[in-house]
Amino acid sequence: MDISFQLNSSTEAFFQELEKNKKALQDSWAYITETLNTALLQQDVETLLSLIPYMEQGEGTLAYAHIGESRRVLRILHIIQLELTYKKTPFFLHCTNKNSLMEKYMLSLFALRRLAFQLAEDSVKEAQNYLSTSRLSIFAIYIILQEDLICPTQALYDGILSLCSAYWNAADKELFLSLTAGR
Secondary structure (H helix, E strand, O other), X not given: OOHHHHHHHHHXXXXXXXXXXXXXXXXXXXXXXXXXXXXXXXXXXXXXHOXXXXXXXXXXXXXXXXXXXXXXXXXXXXXXXXXXXXXXXXXXXXXXXXXXXXXXXXXXHHHHHHHHHOOOHHHHHHHHHHHHHOOOOHHHHHHHHHHOOOXXXXXXXXXXXXXXXXXXXXXXXXXXXXXXXOO
C-alpha cells in the first residue's frame, strides 16, 4: 500500500467522521462557548474549570478532536487551574467572554514569538512592553512556549525572566528557572 493511498484513505475517513458527527460537534462547541462566556462574565471559576473534564472525557472530546481553537481553550483552562492551585493571578482576569480570553492568549503568544524571532526592533519593543505589563504567570508563559511550537532558547528564557521580574516574586523566579533549566 503506498503512502498517498494511505493519506487519502485517512483524510477521507476523517471527513466522513466529521460529517457524521457534525450536529454533535456543533452542539459541543456551542456548549463550550456558552459556558466560557457565562463563567467569564460572572468570574465563576468552578463553572470555568468544569469544562476540563467535559473536554477531556465528556461530550466535548469531539470538539477537541475537530476544532483547533478548542485545543487552545483547554490549554488556557489548564493554565488557570495551575494558577489557582498555586494562588497566582488567573489568566482570565479582565476577560469577560471567550473572545477576550482568546485575544489575551493570542497577544501573549505573539509577544513571545516576537521575542523569540527578534525580527524587527519595534516589534520586539512592543512584545517587551506587553510582557512587562501583562502580569502573566510563569505557568501561562511556560505552557504557551512549550505548546505553541516556539523553540525557546536560554536567551529567550533569560529575557522573559528579566521582563517579568517586576511582578514575579522570588518563588516564581525560582520555579521558572527550574522549569526552563536544561531546555
